[in-house]
Amino acid sequence: MNREEKKRATRKKIMDTALELFAEHGYEATTVHQITERAGVAKGTFFNYFDCKEDVFCDIQTFWATTEFVKLKDKSGPILPHLREFLIELVRLVPYTRQLVRALYQSTFGNEKTLSNQLQIMKELKLMLIPIIEEAQKRGEFSSTFPAEMIADQAIQTYLGVLISWGMGMGDDKLNTQMAVSFELFFRSLQP
Incomplete structure (x- = not known):
């Protein structure tokens, strides 16, 4: 294994271990010490x-968004059901609790580097969404009234808005239900 592969493996091991601990103990109760101890790293x-x-x-x-997005691009048939499934799967894969969502947003808005990282992630997600939306517009699944870039922005804002409002205690108790309802309304507004 070369140096870059070893770095990727170590990073992934830390992420996998953190996820296990978040699922077992909750995000807030999990410490960096617990993560490093279980992962076997300093x-x-x-x-x-x-x-x-x-x-x-x-x-x-x-990592999950990118992994799921690659699967989305390889699926055949109408784009809309696959895009809907992609967004809901992201919510299922991440062990969100209302406390976790609040902690993440507090951390993001309180730390310039974390905010910068999140903005970069949103930019990359937008760049992945644009060609999918353009294809849906070519096929007539989405209206061409608005540019694909604008629709991608609104999709991301809808996702983040649902997370914030759900984290504050609004909406359905189950995040995946709240996300499904919000995106059902969003996608219906895009249909020709």
């Missing part, structure tokens, strides 16, 4: 890859 190694626990969680979300 704290210094952890901090070579991540500035804080929130960064690990952001990377987990990005």
Whole structure:
């Protein structure tokens, strides 16, 4: 294994371990010490890859989004059902609790580096969504009234808005239900 492969493997091991611990103990109760101990890495190694626990969680979300998006691009048939499934799957894969969502947003807005990382993630997600939306517009599944870039922005804002409002205690108790309802309304507004 070369140096870059070893780095990727170490980073993934930290993320996988963090996810296990988040699922077992909850996000807030999990410490960096617990993550490093179970992953078998030194704290210094952890901090070579991540500035804080929130960064690990952001990377987990990005990894899942990218992984699920690749699956989406390879599916045949109408795009809309696959896009809907992609968005809901993201919610299922991440062990969100209302407390976790509030903690993540507090951390994101309170830390310039974390905010910058989140903005970069949103930019990358937008760039992945645009060609899918353009294809849906070509096929007549989405209206061409608005540019694909604008629709991608609105999709991301809808996702983040649902997370924030759900984290504040609004909406359905189940995040996946709340997300499904919100995106059903969103997608219906795009149909020709």
